[in-house]
Amino acid sequence: MNLQPKILSNAFLINGYTPAVDMILVILCILLLLLLRETFIRRSRLFLLFRTCIALLLIAAFSNSCFYYTVLYFDSDTTLCILRAIYHSSLLLIFCLYAAYLKILIGIPGKTGHIMNIFLYSLYIIFAVVDALSPVLGYSFYRDSSGAWHDNLYLKPFTIAYGIYMAFIFFLLLYYHKRIPTSLFHMLVIVQFICVFLVCAENYFGSNTFLAITFLLPIMVILYMVHGSSYSIKTGALNADSLNEYLNQQASIQNSTYYMCLRFDTDSEYVMPDELGKLFFNFWNGYFKNGLLFHPSTDFFVLAIDVSDIRNADKIAQDMIQNDFKRHFETYKLPYKIVMFNHLDFCENLEQFYELFNFFAEPMELNNFRSCDTADYKSFHDMKYLSAQLKDIAENGSLDDKRVLVYCQPVRNVNAGNYDTAEALMRLNLKDTGMVYPNRFIPLAEKNGYIHKLSMIILNKTCRAIREFQDEGYQLSRVSVNFSISELSNKNFMEEFRQIVERNGVDFHTIAVELTESRNDTEYELVLDRVMQFKSLGVCTYLDDFGTGYSNFDRILSLKLDVVKFDRSLLLMANKDENSQFILNYFSTAFKKLGYKVLYEGVETDEQETICVNSHADYLQGFKFSKPIPIEELKNFLSPIQE
Known part of the structure; x- marks a missing residue:
């Protein structure tokens, strides 16, 4: 059945709008909140901001749907104004919290971070209030003396605030890109461009069906790459599960991979300082732009390099240690061992990888590195054979x-x-x-x-x-x-x-x-x-x-x-x-x-x-x-x- 508005003069307010999109968005937000509740994620400040953004998006999508049905069936100016104010203020607050989220993710400390907070929340308060009062002020969204509604898509406070927030987010991403994991940076920039394109296209056609969806896209990127995924915020590295899967894949395709493994010999309660973590963002990029960095445990890092792309990986790795690594890490005085070796066909999972590293690292002195050769691989192979024989002797009985x-x-x-x-x-x-x-x-x-x-x-x-x-x-x-x-x-x-x-x-x-x-x-x-x-x-x-x-x-x-x-x-x-x-x-x-x-x-x-x-x-x-x-x-x- 086709729905027809009772008040025909209000019909332009919902021109080209499809409520099904916002209703689907409401369902998705509810599902995300339930998943986050049932999934073990550390309840950090970042996570609380992230979860609040999802709840606000749920409110925004629901209020916009209600706005649509109010236009169709009710002649209530007050209800329309309240629903519109809730919709826009919720979206603007998401923008504000999202920008604050990125600020924390990037790690902007001290006075600069405080100034940014004042700017973000002041901007929100000003534009949310002006947008809510626009029907009273007779500006942007209002009903004239003849009873006709006006809605200026280009000069309304929400559109202006949207542009300012989007520009600020682009500034954060581009200016501080070295502090953000490379893969996360690329995805956030791409999704922001997609959002801008959708909003501009909708404004051109006089619709706002997909406006709320544009707020969901960066949320999905962050959910996957930060809270539900394998990337470390501090180091930009992939986690232990990712390394385990990578090793399994490398073994199955028999790819030629070179590993550079770094272990800090610290106690179990050691927490890596933020400034040290940031060094890992770009430390390896000057030498291995296509390398994958893994952080399977607190004190252990693995850089995996495709030898088919870089033929002289061993020489480059040794140059990196001699020229840059020692210079950087002497500042922190952390004892370390570095072991470099090629992928071996009997190293198919993380447990075997640890065993391989420990075998090579155990006889080493601290603050040194070792580049393994054919003799080392044979020695490890002999040890594995000997271990298997000992196990068989013990189990044979x-x-x-x-x-x-x-x-x-x-x-x-x-x-x-x-x-x-x-x-x-x-x-x-x-x-x-x-x-x-x-x-x-x-x-x-x-x-x-x-x-x-x-x-x-x-x-x-x-x-x-x-x-x-x-x-x-x-x-x-x-x-x-x-x-x-x-x-x-x-x-x-x-x-x-x-x-x-x-x-x-x-x-x-x-x-x-x-x-x-x-x-x-x-x-x-x-x-x-x-x-x-x-x-x-x-x-x-x-x-x-x-x-x-x-x-x-x-x-x-x-x-x-x-x-x-x-x-x-x-x-x-x-x-x-x-x-x-x-x-x-x-x-x-x-x-x-x-x-x-x-x-x-x-x-x-x-x-x-x-x-x-x-x-x-x-x-x-x-x-x-x-x-x-x-x-x-x-x-x-x-x-x-x-x-």
Whole structure:
């Protein structure tokens, strides 16, 4: 049914206007407000301004629709004037808040920001009041003495204020464009031009159907790019989810990408100052205009560069660090590490990316950078392979895993003049890499929680070897096995230990355990409890690596261990300096008087052996006597049992 206005003289007020557009806008605004209510977004001042703009747009669109139906069905001048005033004042207030929003987004501080606030709100008050009073003043929108309505589209206060606000917004965007994320700046400028075009076109045709819609367009841009999206206001960088998706895409299309990763070594409560954040707006643009900057965590930045566009990305990146980066960031004195590398086909998500960065960054010194090469990539690939093998060994659960080998180093009994003890050592023999030594896989196994399974495999194979040596008639007092404090904390540790030893049919006194010194009260209580349990089984206990750092003698003595192993570093010092020899002798004498056996490791020369013997050595271990050998070869050092 076609609606016809009851008051034909008012028909020109709604000429060309379609209320369906504003009604749809009302529905969209309600939906946006509901979504914002149900979505977790930090309730900052920016967000509150943004949400207020949506509510005002809802009011404006609804009042304009009501204006249309009032024209059609009611002859009420007061209602028309009120609805028109609400419509225009709501839109002008949106303009005012939007300009204030951009001012905060840009970060205009101090006196300049205060002056802008006064200008924005004064402009709103003046033009909103003049526009509301125009029917009374007989200016722009009014009814003349003959009863006819007049509405001057070009001279009305709202149109003038619209032009001033739009000019001010363009000024903010263009003058402070370096403080706005590049992508956000481009979108805001484009949408403002679209809004101006729509308004000019509507004024030309004498309609205002799409006027309110022009206020929705920048709101949608900000909703997506600031509040609901991946861009950081402070740095102009994309977030962690964006980097994760980017890595996934790069892996699928096998694109050649160069990454420049920056991490600040700060505490977890560090908040980046605004001025430092602003440096990231254009820091990389002078070198990599097409690079994508990501900010996946508080202290971590990633610049991704398409190598197909920039062939010499590595050289440019190093020049950037040397020429600009150090100059800028020395001002802030923040410790940092920078790692640069190419995209690797096994780096498909953010977790793998962090692992890759940490692998390269861990051995670096602070305030330095590293450009990775083929050898580095191979090293990382080997580490990944080794981690996968360790995981498989741990999950496989077999105590007879053939990839884990038991080596040992014979220990010379000084008093008996023979070899009757040894230390069990761990090796891996893997298909792709061959023999792998402990310095490569032990830290990795401890970090990922695989060390306990490896230790139990070594214990099982050591017990089996001891059983075989005894069955073959060799004299062997014991073989020691190393255990970390983290393993001792396992509630099932002692039960597993006991079952493995008993299953192999060896006496507990033929197994010794080597323990490192506890670093705190909790570790001390744990070690003390385990030592007492070992002693109740008849297991000999060693203190490993004495002399490598701070030693608490009260704790060591209260543990009542059987053997103290002096670290090789003490012997090296004693070999160079008489005072160090005196200290070594003092320690060994003290332990000897307290009933401990003393074992020196790292003995390589006759001179070192003499120093150890003169310092109350009970046992000697080192390359002078034997390098580590497969445990099966230990029989070459053992003496047969005398009948």
